[in-house]
Amino acid sequence: MSSDPSQIASVRLAVTTSLIEGDAGGAFHLVRGLLEQGIPFDVVLFDVVSAAHSDFGRRWQEGDYRIADEHAATGTVETVVALLAGSFDLPDDGEPIVVAAAEGDHHSLPVRLASAHLLALGYRVRYLGSNMEANDLAAYLQDDPPKALILSCAMSTLLPGARASVRAAHRAGVPVLSGGPGFGPNGVWAYSVGADAWVASPREIDDVLQSWEPDIEVAEQLVQPEPADVLSIEQHREDILAAAIGTLDEPDRRIRAELALLLQAVEAALLVDDPSLVSGFKAWQSSALSSHGYAAQMPANLQRGLSAGLRAVAPGAADLLDG
Numbered sequence: 001m002s003s004d005p006s007q008i009a010s011v012r013l014a015v016t017t018s019l020i021e022g023d024a025g026g027a028f029h030l031v032r033g034l035l036e037q038g039i040p041f042d043v044v045l046f047d048v049v050s051a052a053h054s055d056f057g058r059r060w061q062e063g064d065y066r067i068a069d070e071h072a073a074t075g076t077v078e079t080v081v082a083l084l085a086g087s088f089d090l091p092d093d094g095e096p097i098v099v100a101a102a103e104g105d106h107h108s109l110p111v112r113l114a115s116a117h118l119l120a121l122g123y124r125v126r127y128l129g130s131n132m133e134a135n136d137l138a139a140y141l142q143d144d145p146p147k148a149l150i151l152s153c154a155m156s157t158l159l160p161g162a163r164a165s166v167r168a169a170h171r172a173g174v175p176v177l178s179g180g181p182g183f184g185p186n187g188v189w190a191y192s193v194g195a196d197a198w199v200a201s202p203r204e205i206d207d208v209l210q211s212w213e214p215d216i217e218v219a220e221q222l223v224q225p226e227p228a229d230v231l232s233i234e235q236h237r238e239d240i241l242a243a244a245i246g247t248l249d250e251p252d253r254r255i256r257a258e259l260a261l262l263l264q265a266v267e268a269a270l271l272v273d274d275p276s277l278v279s280g281f282k283a284w285q286s287s288a289l290s291s292h293g294y295a296a297q298m299p300a301n302l303q304r305g306l307s308a309g310l311r312a313v314a315p316g317a318a319d320l321l322d323g
């Protein structure tokens with residue numbers, strides 16, 4: 001059956017209301033109704049369930065809700081996607097696929113959506129969830145290598161973790177198809193961390209898997225060796241952050257967390273050798289701090305403090321941050 005856009009829009013609105021109320025049963029009932037009418041699974045998954053979550057996320061960022069409301073909505077949508085995914089039998093003859101979020105990435109919804117979509121297409125999907133530790137991932141993939149690892153990364157600050165995940169898959173001889181906003185605009189940083197392919201939407205995964213001819217050695221050749229400043233930051237992280245905190249006037253918990261994130265952005269930019277990652281992150285951080293009521297000079301203070309902390313141990317990183 002073809003999908004009626006106005007019906008899809010009205011169910012999407014009703015699902016958004018269920019998410020606000022934390023009502024997974026109500027949301028599941030609504031989307032099951034669409035499936036029973038013959039609306040395609042991918043339309044229900046992405047244009048209704050995921051889109052309702054995005055609607056909620058937008059309202060959340062505009063400040064209408066609290067952090068706990070976001071957790072409730074994401075938990076509710078995850079339950080709905082898990083229920084949908086759970087209605088498929090794992091096909092014996094489906095092509096084996098493993099789906100996971102990068103090491104350090106706690107965003108599980110994108111991987112749940114990708115898994116449900118691939119299950120519906122008949123793949124034999126193993127879903128490993130968020131923050132999959134790279135060494136454990138390598139051992140798991142080695143035991144029973146799938147056709148590919150589908151790797152998600154939600155934030156560019158997490159690219160070092162994504163690099164560890166890609167390397168783990170390659171050690172096991174498994175190619176990596178990557179996706180998520182963490183890999184940058186149009187996936188610009190996916191290949192710098194060694195991924196074999198990148199797609200903008202989970203809907204494109206199947207086409208790539210059916211047509212690609214990945215070459216792990218070639219993908220690894222595109223990765224530059226880890227810069228010395230990255231190793232130096234790893235060794236001195238606590239000292240760098242302590243020095244930066246010392247330059248600020250009684251920083252609260254949020255500000256300390258923002259400093260650590262800014263340092264991660266610098267590490268990620270060094271890893272992919274792209275200063276625009278830091279400038280993009282600084283712009284996002286300024287607007288996030290301002291919307292949480294911090295003084296206009298706070299972002300510049302954080303940058304100055306971190307630069308001072310970095311200068312002695314990783315001067316190239318300090319230059320990058322100042323640039």
Ligand code: B12
Pocket residue numbers: 046050054057058061070074078104105106107108109110111113114150151152153154155156157177178179180181199200201202205257261281284288
């Ligand atoms: C839910 C959420 C969380 C939850 C996640 C819970 C869970 N169980 O998943 C929690 C609370 C854990 C969380 C934590 C954090 N989060 Co968060 N989070 C979000 C939020 C609201 C939704 C993310 C999501 O699930 N999106 C669903 C996906 C499917 O939507 P999408 O990204 O639009 O996806 C499209 C494409 O990008 C693509 N795609 C996306 N992923 C993938 C993957 C694959 C494989 C493929 C093929 C395609 C693909 O397909 C979709 C199109 O159909 C976003 C804001 C937002 N609205 O996106 C912030 C957001 C991602 N978080 C953010 C931040 C800063 C954080 C924290 C640092 C907050 C903090 N101070 O602690 C931590 C970091 C934790 C960590 N180390 O991972 C920022 C990132 C900003 C940046 N510059 O990078 C965002 C953008 C919010 C914001 N604007 O401030 N977060």
